[in-house]
Amino acid sequence: MSQTPYERVKTARDSQRPTGLDYIRNVFEEFLELHGDRRFGDDPAVVGGIAVLKGNPVTVIAIEKGHTARERALRNFGSPNPEGYRKALRLMKQAEKFGRPVVCFVDTSGACCGIGAEERGQGQAIAENLLELSTLCVPIISILIGEGGSGGALALALADRVWMLRNAVYSVISPEGCASILWKDAKKAEEAAQHLKLTAEDAKGFGVIEGILSERDLGKKNFYDRLGNILTRELGALSRDPDLVGKRYERFRRMGVEWMER
Amino acid sequence: MALINFLKPKNELEEGGRSMAPVQQDDGEPQQKCPNCHKEIPLSLLLGRDLVCPCGYHFRMRARQRIGRITDKESFRELFSRMRPGNPLAFPGYEEKLEVMRGASREEESVICGTACIEGQECCLFVMEAHFMMGSMGSAAGEKITSLFEYAVEHRLPVIGYTVSGGARMQEGLLSLMQMAKTSAAVKRHSDAGLLYLAVLTDPTTGGVTASFAMEADLILAEPGAVIGFAGARVIEQTTKKALPKGFQTAEFVLEHGFVDCIVERKDQREVLGKLLKLHEGGWNNESDAL
Numbered sequence: 145m146s147q148t149p150y151e152r153v154k155t156a157r158d159s160q161r162p163t164g165l166d167y168i169r170n171v172f173e174e175f176l177e178l179h180g181d182r183r184f185g186d187d188p189a190v191v192g193g194i195a196v197l198k199g200n201p202v203t204v205i206a207i208e209k210g211h212t213a214r215e216r217a218l219r220n221f222g223s224p225n226p227e228g229y230r231k232a233l234r235l236m237k238q239a240e241k242f243g244r245p246v247v248c249f250v251d252t253s254g255a256c257c258g259i260g261a262e263e264r265g266q267g268q269a270i271a272e273n274l275l276e277l278s279t280l281c282v283p284i285i286s287i288l289i290g291e292g293g294s295g296g297a298l299a300l301a302l303a304d305r306v307w308m309l310r311n312a313v314y315s316v317i318s319p320e321g322c323a324s325i326l327w328k329d330a331k332k333a334e335e336a337a338q339h340l341k342l343t344a345e346d347a348k349g350f351g352v353i354e355g356i357l358s359e360r361d362l363g364k365k366n367f368y369d370r371l372g373n374i375l376t377r378e379l380g381a382l383s384r385d386p387d388l389v390g391k392r393y394e395r396f397r398r399m400g401v402e403w404m405e406r
Numbered sequence: 407m408a409l410i411n412f413l414k415p416k417n418e419l420e421e422g423g424r425s426m427a428p429v430q431q432d433d434g435e436p437q438q439k440c441p442n443c444h445k446e447i448p449l450s451l452l453l454g455r456d457l458v459c460p461c462g463y464h465f466r467m468r469a470r471q472r473i474g475r476i477t478d479k480e481s482f483r484e485l486f487s488r489m490r491p492g493n494p495l496a497f498p499g500y501e502e503k504l505e506v507m508r509g510a511s512r513e514e515e516s517v518i519c520g521t522a523c524i525e526g527q528e529c530c531l532f533v534m535e536a537h538f539m540m541g542s543m544g545s546a547a548g549e550k551i552t553s554l555f556e557y558a559v560e561h562r563l564p565v566i567g568y569t570v571s572g573g574a575r576m577q578e579g580l581l582s583l584m585q586m587a588k589t590s591a592a593v594k595r596h597s598d599a600g601l602l603y604l605a606v607l608t609d610p611t612t613g614g615v616t617a618s619f620a621m622e623a624d625l626i627l628a629e630p631g632a633v634i635g636f637a638g639a640r641v642i643e644q645t646t647k648k649a650l651p652k653g654f655q656t657a658e659f660v661l662e663h664g665f666v667d668c669i670v671e672r673k674d675q676r677e678v679l680g681k682l683l684k685l686h687e688g689g690w691n692n693e694s695d696a697l
Binding site for chain 2: 270271295299314341
């Protein structure tokens, strides 16, 4: 049963899919949420804090979309403001200080698009995360669990390992946005999704992600246990790597080179 | 001129198209209508003023023209000019579009990189080209900029970058998005090496370029009236259904909100860049405290 790319997009957006908080509550033994960016405010679209995985402390950051209409409104539909990215960076720098690895769960249609977001430097906030994450001295694993919408997703996915759920999508622009630019018709999103190559298999083919996570038993105990085991194993291996930051640089350094002329 | 003079007061410019579309007048002199003062300006006058209207409005400028204006005579040496984009997604119409863009802009990509001297000081320079797919960043543009920062680390040189971009290049999908991470990592290495990176944001600097190397410089200058932002104004208006504040996303607005260091008019840029390069040559000279 193979879905078309646009069906994948719809699956990735399904409000019944597990959200960031579901992962936090089920993969880890404990979680203490920490709030605020210490600059302006606390963004409910980004949840962050310290969790325990098989007895080890981990800093966990998740973009949270919410399930119900009310939750979704509260979480700004998972579109972070600059404060969300700054909170994430603050917690990741803290993780670095105390030698904790970082795990990010990414699920956003994109960074918040609004007047206040621009006034408070949405572009600068994302840019600073990219800059700082590129040399963060602790392991970072990012998992795209639903939508990976452009720079707003990448700001939490400059990592040593990036994994996608089988039905997650990762794209530079939404299929609707692409269709309205190309054909001035957002209804051609289905066709745009086809061309954008936004599925997990595509991302793996381009060398943008390392692994695709099976959705067998999605949202059930088995599923979370399996993910917890994979995370534990991989974080352990990364923690022992003396050239973590150098390899992270090379990971991104080669992206796109294969397909251009030089 | 003292540096303080470049910190100009707010200049409320109207938004509008900036492309040059001269109109032939009855007397045969081509004219260009200024979207700010609405006057018809003779093209010859504009060309003599670096495409700045007497009212202060800055029209868009070609990358090579800028390089000629800000660098010392014959000092520019281009690097990585053979890097060209491919079509990794087999995106329909992309190759044809690239061909048209190459013909129209006489460039191979949306950014030109090299080394040059500015007021006698050596630096690495990248200048983005609005006439090539609105300066969008694909894999080749990202590779060129990354390679330039690496070259600058190797040769211990400062980097000056002129940005103009609509953002990441849609036709290269996820790989364009990854250029934001790749260029940022290169900027960080350059920064950690203790070297200066100075960005000049010109109209328009938006999307993935704003959210990466445009906002990562030690010093961020902007051209008057340039649109600088992350999301497009039209998209924000449609999403929020709210009227945008006056002067939203202009260089002046971004300065007021604390995201650029200063606004520098085109005619002053060479001098300011020269001065700033000079000021970053070394730290405090211990001999200057001798009484």
